[in-house]
Amino acid sequence: MTKKIKLSELGSLFGGDIEALEGVKIEGDVEIDLGQLGLNPQMAYALGHETAQMAFHLMNISRILGYPVDQIGGAAAPQPKKLSKLIESKFSVGKIEEWKTPIQEVVLGATSSDGGSRKSTVTLGGEGSLPYYFDSPMPHRNHITMDVFDMPINMAKAVKSNYEDVINSPAEWAKKVVRDFGADMVTIHLISTDPNIKDTSPADAAKTVEEVLQAVDVPIVIGGSGNPEKDPAVLEKAAEVAEGERCLLASASLNLDYARIAEAAKKYNHVVLSWTQLEINAQKELNRKLMKQCGVARENILMDPTTAALGYGLDYAYTNMERIRLAGLTGDTELNFPMSSGTTNAWGAREAWMVSSPLKEDSDWGPREYRGPIWEIITGLTLSLAGNDLFMMMHPGAVHVLKEITQTLYGLKETEPVNIDNWVSAVI
Amino acid sequence: MKLNSPLQVYKFLPQINCAECGDATCMAFAAHLIDRSKKLEDCPPILKDEYKKKYLELQTLLAPEIREIIIGKGERARKIGGDDVLYRHQLTFFDPTAFAYDVWDTMPENELVERVNKISNFRKFYVGKFLTVDMVAVRCVSGDAAKFAGAVKKVSEITKLPLILCSLDPAVLKSGLEVVKDKNPLIYAATEKNWGEVSELALNYKVPVVLFSQDLDKLKSLALTFREMGIKDLVLDPGTYPQGKQLKETFEKFIKLRRAGIKEAQKDIAYPIMAVPLNAWAVYKDAVTASYWETVLASVFTVRYGDIMILHSLEPYAMLPEVHLRDTIYTDPRTPVKVAPGVNEVGTPTKDSPVIVTTNFALTYYTVESDLSSNKINCYLAAVDTDGIGVEASVAGGQLTAAKIKDNFQKAGFDFKEKTSHNTIVLPGLAARLQGDVEDATGLRVMIGPPDSGRIPGWMEKNWPPKPK
């Protein structure tokens, strides 16, 4: 008697576990002649003792047909049997061995014992792994420096409402962000020095820096106007009046006289922010020039590889930072420096400030006062996961939430344990 | 995937260079298989019987490290998993994180319908496409199987989105499955307690299933056990704690699972991972705070290895950053940053239409272009070669200058005298400081547009056509 079995039944015969047949489209059923077994296959299967032999034959047949049966698992392949007990198992995973070169530690600010007048300092860097990874605990938490401007500027409404009372006084503005908004540091942006804005002289701008240093006792960042011709002179003068305070000079870049800024940092004991535009190789080049050509010590360099807002190039900014951090950890000593992000750039995204979508096709964007801060938070948070250490920010609410999440992942936040076993049936 | 050079792939290909795949040689095609820009099925010869063995072998070897599973049926069915790398710059991430928003079976019907429609209809235009969300998770809050089935039925009637059926009670899951058994829903969840019955459901209904345990040993046990029973479409939920040290541990579990799956090729746990940012609502009751924190959790696990997640807040200020960040992380980093420099027509410009300048940074260019076309503004749009840098940065960095702008129109053969009646050029608001230089370099009348192209329609109403001097 000739028994035939359809190929599509092979599975059930073997126990439904033919991984190698997955994805194979069986077009029309091929029939396999089982006559030579002299047995009803179902019967043989039930009897058990013939299983091995039959499977062997079937595998041969399958092989002739060109199916990769080697991975079927032989005759021992189990049927979809009902297991009554969980298969015991232990999960384990290794650490990343390639992360051998830790990130440089950089101290911002100097106390009186170190020739400055700050009450506290901020230490960045020192990581031996990607941020918050278990491979090697992060030695220092992320820090936030809040923006202060030396003249009133255009700001999104949601930001502006926090600063209306201090907008004409950089010193009061600086006090407010430290006292009320929990800023770890203050950035004084000397934007009025731009020849196209007010062309404030370096000497006058330096006075503003002195006022801010007197108003607060946290470390500060000194930012220029972004004008490449003017910035070196402005930062040089500011560095001079802030001598010994270990301020962060923002920024040295390839399109201005970075050597002059580096020189000022060396002479007056400050840290240089090495700023490039979304280009890992340019970042390497500038860092190398600062070290080799200008003689800036490693512990006086911080990098700003450029922050683009969520939806406006954050993918480049994120991956650029992640690549820089991974290169630094795996031995590139021209890139293993702490990083800083101009997270405030998030406010350039129209989603952060526009009343509603300019496109009729979009779903409703909802109230903008809630969109802006979260745009700043998520832009910063994403970069924190890529390895960013210092965040330059603007909105107090955004600062609060970014601190909460980065410090949670860092391990500083103790809370009551929550039970999530039954989240499925929670009433929200 | 198990292969890492085109040569290894080449060995399995027909090696006849027939070019049917669109590549000149089998070797070139092999390179596309390695970078996953083409599928094996794009080579017609290898699908023939004579190559069947090699086809099947190659298919196994090319399979991604993280199992790819499908949820739902039809046009909105969604693949998750499928990843081969830990960092996006190493290749790209595949199958963007699926966002499921919850509904529950104790909702009044009108609210349920409204909520499902909100989820299904959400969309945000971005760089030539709409960002949308993917699934509806139906939670059983009532504990009543019939009630749950009723909710599942209602939801499945009004949306084509795939469903996740959520209950730890197998009887409840079964009643839901009966309603949508032909729709390939994902069921949530098998646990240490209920896995026996839930595995039966997964087998009988042939649906993907989530395994839920905060203990990674147990999670792996569950995965091994289900696999042994022939259930392969698994999703792992290691539990998403919303705060404190527990959240830090959750973060570490996601890293561990994905590292084991990709770097160490531990097949036993190489499945998609689920995050539940919805748990933010367990600690924050105020809607704004909870929505913010939920978005924060969603973002952490969009960046670090969540393949699917269950969310609650439908506030635009939560959904907009969520879908944008997902796009950020899953956009293929291999696609060019720049568009070709030149002068392009938007709509059907005439001599009276404005000539607007932007940069060739793809994001900037597409944003401006969609603002113009969506508002039916006919014009010429110049993409100036700034090495793919946006307006503000390229003005600061010297990549956008008067000379570059002049050069761009010259190279494109764009003659203002012939093409326009107004001899005027519109610069982006963020390039206002170039106004004088551009006037000098080109002799054109230079107008300054708004700092954001979304405001061009309003700007046009006020400023266009330009008033005669």
Ligand code: SF4
């Ligand atoms: S279609 Fe297949 S056989 Fe033909 S060239 Fe391409 S890879 Fe080679």
